[in-house]
Amino acid sequence: MVDLSVKLGNLVLSNPILTASGTFGSGEEFAGFIDLNKLGGIVTKAVTREPRIGNPYPRIAETLAGMLNSIGLANPGVEKFITQKLPFLHSLKTKVIVNVAAKTIDDFAHVIRRIESSGGVDGYELNVSCPNVKEGGIAFGTDPRITGKITAAVRKITAKCLIVKLTPNVTSISTIARAAESEGADALSVMNTLVGMAVDIHSRRPKLSTITGGLSGPAVKPVAIARVYEVVNAVQIPVIGIGGIMGLEDVLEFLITGASAIQVGTANFINPAISEELAANLENYCLSHHIKTLQDIIGNLQT
């Protein structure tokens, strides 16, 4: 038997495979493809205080080994989330983490308070780093002071696992990471998308209606690994590695670099069964390599 469980603060995941926010809907979209309870956990699409319809079409574009998106946090708002999505999420045995986005500290607090008072979930991931919302999302995540403030404010509201998701579009991700850690974050998600852009040379128009967007997919993996490495060496709390994971080798690369868990994003679009497959493949890998606990892999980088 292999023990794939990992801890993020007090939250115990049965395995380190999570799904990344915005790439897995509210889980229901994948119920026909996989057994959601085989996952370490689900991270929902961002939930905001008010409903958001998101940005105009086109809001995705394929790039080489990656994709750009500027969905713009489209979501039905926290009230509809509670009535329409939460019952399904509550019916699952897997851990549920709600990704929360907001324009003000108050709104972060409001969303989480509402969910807490509606039965709660297993954890919250603060999206201080979405590059596709003009009003301030990106500014939050690039400023250690504001990131710290948001973390502190939310920390007061919930004892659940509190994760802060960091943007790579900064000079020093470790500074932001330390700010979140010192204000009580239980874990850090590294990383959100890189700011990117693509232009159609025939029409000479940007491929996204918002001109720039967030780059994800295997093309960004080396950047994500470097960011995880930097953050792991800057903080004591666990780090969740995200960026370009397409297969088991990628999962192992993040774990070896020091991530305690990982999230699969873009890959869900291409192979909706990938997350369950990765959990199974990781177990098989450990079995065949006589690895009894993930502690033998996590952070075991030979430098």
Place this chain on the structure above:
Amino acid sequence: MVDLSVKLGNLVLSNPILTASGTFGSGEEFAGFIDLNKLGGIVTKAVTREPRIGNPYPRIAETLAGMLNSIGLANPGVEKFITQKLPFLHSLKTKVIVNVAAKTIDDFAHVIRRIESSGGVDGYELNVSCPNVKEGGIAFGTDPRITGKITAAVRKITAKCLIVKLTPNVTSISTIARAAESEGADALSVMNTLVGMAVDIHSRRPKLSTITGGLSGPAVKPVAIARVYEVVNAVQIPVIGIGGIMGLEDVLEFLITGASAIQVGTANFINPAISEELAANLENYCLSHHIKTLQDIIGNLQT
């Protein structure tokens, strides 16, 4: 006839195709593959005050649609550059831009002064942004004040085209760009490599001896386009687009986004004739599209 010429300050290039520093040696390495005089210009490997042997092996690694490098500015130093490389560069009709790297403002000035007094070249590109030198290169390029100071110091020494090469590994590239512009830079090169990392999951060792390195190649193109877009909208001086250019479509994408010229980097390793091919293909494209001047393309983004 198509007029492919572009101006960077007072420097007129016969076409916008340059080669990126560190990927084209001192040009001589490519003389057997192409007619160097068909290029808009050559940017040399970084030249430093003292010789540098660079970082230990391994210092390159392939990643998906990209590569990591941590060459570490290996070069024979400015004196040997002057005796061993400059005569060949002087024999060329194409424009020659020397990429200069240094640990102190004084060293930047020294290198350029020595080259100026040895016959000079057509321009200098200040490498304030190499992620592979620990002593300070990266710190310089992430600080608008220091970037401005270096620019100002070098500006006093030479009237030649002065280009500052920016790093993408910052929160706000436009701030750095404006600092360089206001201190007299004639043009800006955007961008140097992204910090990246890769781990061999079998040996559990980083694929580079320096652990992290610089990511280049087609995987980074969307990031480069976004950075060029940001800088073009922040400054008045011309921008040289760099990052992942593999073919004519990429060149056009950078020009439409607003770059006045481009540099081809990693692609030189794969197709040593690419730079000459791109110059020819760009001319053919303009002919077949009845484009008489590049001004009809540069910055013609339909937003």
Place this chain on the structure above:
Amino acid sequence: MTSDIITTQVKTTAQLTTGKIIQKRMVLADVFKLSIEHSRISRISKPGQFVNIKLSDQLTPLLRRPFSITAVNAEAGWFEILFKVIGEGTRRLALLEPGEMINLIGPLGNSFWLSSQTKRALLVAGGLGVAPLAFLLQHLYQLKIKKTLFWGNQTKELFLAYPEIKHSCLELFYTTDDGSMGYHGLVTDLFAEVIPKFEHEAVQIFACGPNPMLQKIQQVATQNGIDCQLSLETLMGCGFGACMGCNVQSASGESYFYTCSDGPVFNAKDIKVDG
């Protein structure tokens, strides 16, 4: 057996699966038809639905590519797609040969639906937009509903190379942009000209093609008060409702539908078609 279900709009459970290419036909230099063996998809798919194909085991191209189901043979257990090479994905698809397996998700999306009042279906296709309509023709034939197809193309080439369409539709109007065959002009122009001749209560319009064409059809339908369904094509990141990349404006412009999960077939009066 299949023919009754179309009278209500369906959504089916999509499956992540593989199918074997059993036949490949080069229709034109850049247009191909593939017959893919898959008993479930051939059995349960309805006109309007699509499959989302992964074009290689490589990471480039990264995303799947959606293609309408253009015909099924439920008994023999295969379905067909008809596609045009426009980029790297379709270029690779065209390189596949019979015997090779393709990874696909399907059937995806909703289907066209038929009102019980309808006596005649008016189908309007622009270019390869004929693909889902051909499947609809197959159904209408079984339902014994009269049908008229307006099919516009730039030139006559595809008409001549793809007689399948002619064989499945008795009343067929060709239009070409260059006048090389049929009506010389846009299919929407011809359609606007002839639409007054039909008894509006008893007809339904089904259209698929480029957005400017759909916009025009939408207008004509509204002006004439005719029930009209549009099958849309948008970029798709996933095809099954997860990425939210396939948004289509609602008629009011105040919210979005999603092509893959709310469509690709929309009631023309519900949406605003982008220009």
Place this chain on the structure above:
Amino acid sequence: MTSDIITTQVKTTAQLTTGKIIQKRMVLADVFKLSIEHSRISRISKPGQFVNIKLSDQLTPLLRRPFSITAVNAEAGWFEILFKVIGEGTRRLALLEPGEMINLIGPLGNSFWLSSQTKRALLVAGGLGVAPLAFLLQHLYQLKIKKTLFWGNQTKELFLAYPEIKHSCLELFYTTDDGSMGYHGLVTDLFAEVIPKFEHEAVQIFACGPNPMLQKIQQVATQNGIDCQLSLETLMGCGFGACMGCNVQSASGESYFYTCSDGPVFNAKDIKVDG
């Protein structure tokens, strides 16, 4: 005709070119030999030189992959490479079939060189490191220099499947890690055992294989004061001196050589081989 040049080390002008695969042989499940038509490369290449191959017109894998020239036929205008599938690049290379063209740069690098005093060449190969040495054997045969090959492998499989080597070398010592054929143990152990038997002034050592093997050979050569050349393999970004990614420490450790432009063949006393 070719045989005289080896007496001095050569460097040739590399060309960006294409060659047609005219033959492919599966030596083992993961070892292949390709014969590639290219008159210039077959004519001017010297043992030790290599070609750098672009494996597809795709951007993944991105960089070229270097392979030693293992044989040439200047008259017929083809050369051969022998390779093992170890990753994506070699996997793709193994999929190519006769008739297909490959994009290559070559010949690259320097060659082995022969001293006029040399009466006997001692060749030491580890696994596929035999590739450049096989070409050297071809030359030595023409020069009528005596030659002894020490070839180590993990198992006997490659020896049996690749009789070409046996045919080109009269004096041949096999070693296997598992003892399934020849000497049971490392090729370096056998080599160290037998080296005292040779007249050291009249021999030269030529070795190619994994770095730990080369280190050992380097040691043995130094201890015995024998002239020794090592053909190195490093990662290569370009193959022609532009990327500086193929660095090898100089003996003093104070500077670097570059495998592609200063090597791949080095005088053992000039370099420090990484572990």
